[in-house]
Amino acid sequence: MRRHLITGGAGFIGANLVRALRARGDAVLVVDDLSRGRREHLAESTGPEVQLIVADASETDSLRRAVGDARIDEVWHLAANSDIPAGVADLRVDLRHTFLTTAATLEVMRDVGAKVLHFASTSAVYGDFGERVASEDSGPLEPISNYGAMKLASEAQIRAACESFVERANVFRFANVVGVPATHGVILDFVRKLKASPGVLEVLGDGTQKKPYLHVGELVEAMLFVADRAQGRFNVVNIGPEDDGITVREIAEIVVGAFAPEAEIRYGREPRGWVGDVPRFRYALERLRALGWRSEASSHSAIQLAVREIGQQEGWTTCRP
Numbered sequence: 001m002r003r004h005l006i007t008g009g010a011g012f013i014g015a016n017l018v019r020a021l022r023a024r025g026d027a028v029l030v031v032d033d034l035s036r037g038r039r040e041h042l043a044e045s046t047g048p049e050v051q052l053i054v055a056d057a058s059e060t061d062s063l064r065r066a067v068g069d070a071r072i073d074e075v076w077h078l079a080a081n082s083d084i085p086a087g088v089a090d091l092r093v094d095l096r097h098t099f100l101t102t103a104a105t106l107e108v109m110r111d112v113g114a115k116v117l118h119f120a121s122t123s124a125v126y127g128d129f130g131e132r133v134a135s136e137d138s139g140p141l142e143p144i145s146n147y148g149a150m151k152l153a154s155e156a157q158i159r160a161a162c163e164s165f166v167e168r169a170n171v172f173r174f175a176n177v178v179g180v181p182a183t184h185g186v187i188l189d190f191v192r193k194l195k196a197s198p199g200v201l202e203v204l205g206d207g208t209q210k211k212p213y214l215h216v217g218e219l220v221e222a223m224l225f226v227a228d229r230a231q232g233r234f235n236v237v238n239i240g241p242e243d244d245g246i247t248v249r250e251i252a253e254i255v256v257g258a259f260a261p262e263a264e265i266r267y268g269r270e271p272r273g274w275v276g277d278v279p280r281f282r283y284a285l286e287r288l289r290a291l292g293w294r295s296e297a298s299s300h301s302a303i304q305l306a307v308r309e310i311g312q313q314e315g316w317t318t319c320r321p
Helices: 012-023 039-045 060-067 084-089 091-112 146-161 186-196 216-229 248-259 286-291 299-313
Strands: 003-007 027-032 050-054 074-077 116-120 168-174 176-178 200-203 213-215 234-239 264-267
Touching: 003 012, 012 027, 012 039, 012 216, 027 060, 039 050, 060 091, 074 091, 084 091, 084 146, 091 116, 091 146, 116 146, 146 168, 146 234, 168 216, 176 216, 176 299, 186 200, 186 248, 186 299, 200 248, 213 216, 213 299, 216 234, 216 286, 234 286, 248 264, 248 299
Parallel strands: 003 027, 003 074, 027 050, 074 116, 116 168, 168 234, 176 213, 200 264
Antiparallel strands: none
16 A cells, blocks of 8 residues: 655545545545635545645645654645636735745655655646647746746756655646536636526636646546656656647537526637636647557547536536537
């Protein structure tokens, strides 16, 4: 039985990862401040081999106390701010929740002798590549949000740690992820807006934004696949679907069609939904394919599945196909 530490493990991706690790027979220590994560997200992963400790992972002392003298074989660092506009409005948000959580995680890894780190990074580290395809070797990397900037800084800090005490680090740069338990994102935003006002859906931006979307089930599968097979000391891998993505207009139409077919969709005038939003994004996946993994679902099918799941999560009693 391997023992894993997951920072941010009661959140959206973390809860799904905990379930997958338990299915393997492994033990999991979750550290989460419950700012977005929820105890109930771990309800399906109960038992003596899953432990949740409520602590602030951006504070080294707090994280160290949470870990205590536990034996840790692998660390999954997922804790981060997921509200990009909030990070744009206040520089301290991503400094604390996205970067300092990485610093604290590395310090505690060194203290307890943990040697393997898996890091949830993001496509936001690339910045606005326009119509260019972003590969792991692309450059220069010019993130346009503080979230992306602090994720990129975290990658650099992890790379430096690989020169001293981290024996292997996997950095996952993934696309937009959808599914449940949803805590943020475009589908949850649309579903809640429609529930509050079924006659109209207000969309940020003109709807032409186009990005790849991956269901959380496939993301977790891909992360575990890479963790098992990547051989280098510092591995950076894009994770996404085998297509160029889906537009916000299409997502809005799917959500409206599922829950409120008579609703009017109102779009903004700008191609960017908010400061820090990347209107279009295309991924290179050759490195992931070379390891032997490909997504089975398209962005479109991932969105359709997530719309049904999130609608049920938010209490919609009917969902049209």
